[in-house]
Amino acid sequence: MLITNSKFDHLPLSWIYSVNKKESNYVKLGHSAYWLYSCTMPNFSYIAEILSRLSVKSNTNFIIRGCSREISDYLTQHGFSSIHIGKEATIDLSRDPFTKESLRELVRRGLKKGRIEEVEFSESSVKKLEELRLYWAHSNEPQLKYLFIDKFIPDTRLFAFIDETEIWQGAILTSLNSPTRIQTELLLRRKSASIGTMEALVNFIFKKFREEGFSEWSLGEVPFVAEMNNFPFLSKGYMFNKTGRMLKYAYNYEGLYFFKNKFTPKWNNIYLCAKPKVKLKHIILLSQKSRLAALTIQKLIN
Secondary structure (H helix, E strand, O other), X not given: OOOOOOOXXXXXXXXXXXXXXXXEEEEEOOOOEEEEEEEEEOOHHHHHHHHHHHOOOOOOEEEEEEEOHHHHHHHHXXXXXXXXXXXXXXXXXXXXXXXXXXXXXXXXXXXXXXXXXXXXXXXXXXXXXXXXXXXXXXOOOOOOOOOOOOOOOOOEEEEEEXXXXXXXXXXXXXXXXXXXXXXXXXXXXXXXXXXXXXXXXXXXXXXXXXXXXXXEEEEEEEEOOOOHHHOXXXXXXXXXXXHHHHOXXXXXXXXXXXXXXXXXXEEEEEEEEEEOOOOHHHHHHHHHHOOHHHHHHHHHHO
8 A cells, every 4th residue: 555745744633743753553443454543653654654564464444533634635545535523622822712711710710729730751640640530520430442542651741730738630641743733632630629620731731832832732532523414314424423422421522522612722623534444343343442332331321
């Protein structure tokens, strides 16, 4: 499979930009399908090398989610197909969303209860993030996997809201998506955290990234918020988003949308791309591997 050099410098969501490193992380979906959920590389054109290495059979299938419109179009030119699965919230770091008085007030309320720090990578900080996970609102539910980077690793940056007793009340994990673009991986808030905790964290990180010269900060994806009237009735895109909306009792995508939207981001379409076709069985297997199916079943039983 030939893939020529790409003309854009960003990567799919949760893929990490690195000048010198080329790594691929994937899970198998069936006998001959690979879900590339997170790769590290200096440019998306290195995807050709990864696909070539994994193409052990002529009928090998590949799935890449979190693709922008540019990446989706690029892959479509090289034997992939795609479906629209959600939207990504992106903050332009040259424009300050905290000019809104309502946001400034939330930040003030949050900062009364503690301080915010960027945490260095260490065994202790990894442990503290995992402890925080035990006390967030969804700690007793099946935890989603492979949809974002969910652990503090050397290629990520971690920011924590720490109260007067040195207990972490909230945290945001980020990674580098391009030389000028940061992306959010994990948002965690302790169930008992004060109002304004996460808004104060976003404000701190916004200022930090802007000072460091980055141009964009992705707050990440919200699935199932595509405009339904853009899909042909009963098409794969229609069925994917319609089914996701029916599962709102298990995965509250609307709450996630409203939280991110308060920072007045630009909303960009996000796609799931597959070679050669987006197959229903692979979407089902993807929901199983990501543990979305397990979450849905548990919430239904409860």
